[in-house]
């Protein structure tokens with residue numbers, strides 16, 4: 001089978017190549033998928049640049065891509081609930097990374113039934129950003145109906161999903177984007193869109209219940225300027241916080257480092273009696289099934305920017321790396337490609 005493989009750390013041109021590989025055999029608790037579509041995420045480019053070295057040890061060549069939609073073609077031992085012919089989607093576990101390939105094994109604990117009303121390309125764009133938004137807004141921030149939430153970068157893969165999820169629980173959604181995307185983001189359901197090229201959101205907002213920071217750096221710290229007392233800031237890009245470090249099981253020395261790096265954020269949070277948490281999303285088939293139901297009920301809609309054929313998988317990674325994607329970037333293996 002054909003698979004896009006990373007041969008060393010570096011850039012897209014020098015470190016990625018298509019290789020022939022053996023079709024893998026599913027182990028106990030796994031299924032083999034014939035991949036129809038995959039989506040890529042900034043974490044894939046981070047892995048390529050070697051930015052995940054401290055948490056992942058690569059044995060090259062290694063596959064790339066974490067989101068997939070496809071068909072079960074073989075089943076390992078001890079697999080209940082899935083059989084050959086099932087159409088499924090997944091954010092695969094870190095030990096199965098490599099969705100830009102014709103076949104892939106996936107742990108059943110990370111699988112969910114593909115929403116019937118979506119194409120594979122549409123479904124492949126959901127898992128990582130969907131689980132990130134769900135775990136950040138619903139599980140950690142506990143966003144509720146009637147609350148005001150600021151979601152940064154509403155036009156990105158995460159933002160375009162988070163806007164819809166926040167609206168689905170009845171929140172009032174404010175988001176930031178550049179001039180060209182204002183109307184497009186409004187159409188996703190945002191109640192107020194702030195054009196960051198023209199306006200400073202810090203001057204326009206106050207008393208937000210929740211800020212969802214997808215940009216990191218100063219954005220995480222500035223979130224407290226617009227937050228109400230007792231509010232919640234959840235970041236997927238800011239500094240790791242001590243509680244998350246503890247839950248991740250980091251050792252004493254690393255936890256000291258985390259405490260040092262997050263001290264300004266934790267001080268700002270304390271000053272507002274607020275919560276600050278950094279979320280590192282986790283693959284989770286059960287939560288993905290819940291999200292799949294929301295797509296089936298048409299409460300959420302897929303947001304695709306571009307679909308690339310498998311042979312142009314490297315171009316897909318380059319496009320995402322530009323930082324200008326509007327929604328999700330997809331690589332299709334067997335799905336009809338329709339770029340509107």
Ligand SMILES: NC(=O)c1ccc[n+]([C@@H]2O[C@H](COP(=O)([O-])OP(=O)(O)OC[C@H]3O[C@@H](n4cnc5c(N)ncnc54)[C@H](OP(=O)(O)O)[C@@H]3O)[C@@H](O)[C@H]2O)c1
Pocket residue numbers: 041042043128129132152153154155156157158159176177178179181196214215235236237279280281282320323324325326327
């Ligand atoms: N911790 C985790 O588990 C986790 C999970 C998922 C993602 N993440 C991180 O979250 C970030 C977002 O991911 P993504 O998939 O949404 O990325 P993405 O799709 O590449 O985001 C691109 C979007 O960001 C917008 N943007 C860039 N700068 C902006 C700014 N200053 N203000 C407002 N919008 C801005 C762009 O809009 P314009 O073109 O209009 O500027 C573009 O639409 C990434 O850094 C990723 O690594 C972390």
